[in-house]
Amino acid sequence: ETGVTQSPTHLIKTRGQQVTLRCSSQSGHNTVSWYQQALGQGPQFIFQYYREEENGRGNFPPRFSGLQFPNYSSELNVNALELDDSALYLCASSSAQAGGETQYFGPGTRLLVL
Amino acid sequence: AQSVTQLGSHVSVSEGALVLLRCNYSSSVPPYLFWYVQYPNQGLQLLLKYTSAATLVKGINGFEAEFKKSETSFHLTKPSAHMSDAAEYFCAVSDRDGANSKLTFGKGITLSVRP
Numbered sequence: 001e002t003g004v005t006q007s008p009t010h011l012i013k014t015r016g017q018q019v020t021l022r023c024s025s026q027s028g029h030n031t032v033s034w035y036q037q038a039l040g041q042g043p044q045f046i047f048q049y050y051r052e053e054e055n056g057r058g059n060f061p062p063r064f065s066g067l068q069f070p071n072y073s074s075e076l077n078v079n080a081l082e083l084d085d086s087a088l089y090l091c092a093s094s095s096a097q098a099g100g101e102t103q104y105f106g107p108g109t110r111l112l113v114l
Numbered sequence: 115a116q117s118v119t120q121l122g123s124h125v126s127v128s129e130g131a132l133v134l135l136r137c138n139y140s141s142s143v144p145p146y147l148f149w150y151v152q153y154p155n156q157g158l159q160l161l162l163k164y165t166s167a168a169t170l171v172k173g174i175n176g177f178e179a180e181f182k183k184s185e186t187s188f189h190l191t192k193p194s195a196h197m198s199d200a201a202e203y204f205c206a207v208s209d210r211d212g213a214n215s216k217l218t219f220g221k222g223i224t225l226s227v228r229p
Contacts, residue, residue: 004157043158092217101165102146106157
């Protein structure tokens with residue numbers, strides 16, 4: 001069984017640029033959630049995708065957007081990067097059919113905005 | 115709104131000693147509760163979860179947690195700490211809408227294990 005994978009592992013961008021992060025869900029999982037983890041903090045929910053549509057959103061501005069593809073993989077896009085966007089971005093997958101409450105996390109993408 | 119409080123940001127124990135990491139939650143509905151562990155420069159690994167079955171939940175690596183509704187607590191314990199247990203531990207609560215199960219995390223506790 002393949003776990004959740006994310007790419008890239010590390011990324012450096014400058015303020016104002018745009019970034020795309022990618023996530024492949026665990027085999028058999030159809031729901032993907034994205035979290036932002038700032039240094040020294042717990043993860044914060046950004047949004048969730050189910051059946052290729054946004055299915056819940058946390059307190060993040062519209063410049064954070066996402067996509068889910070038919071194979072359940074997902075992208076997180078962040079426009080107009082700000083210094084405070086520097087964080088570890090975690091993707092988690094789950095199965096709505098199995099209740100959806102248990103989320104399995106990938107290794108994360110560490111983004112540094114200069 | 116749901117919330118999680120993890121008291122203390124750092125716990126230090128000796129190898130072989132009891133590990134106790136505290137977690138209190140707030141939820142308007144019966145919650146799902148989770149403990150995750152994060153090793154340096156890695157993602158989150160599920161340790162255990164409570165989903166309204168037994169109140170004492172056993173997880174991986176010898177960890178267990180007890181759900182106490184009256185105290186709104188879900189403390190994590192391990193009888194004997196190993197050096198390999200040194201990591202960051204997060205308690206999380208989820209609502210019970212299965213198709214939209216956002217996790218709300220606490221701030222985390224760093225566990226150090228002394229030789």
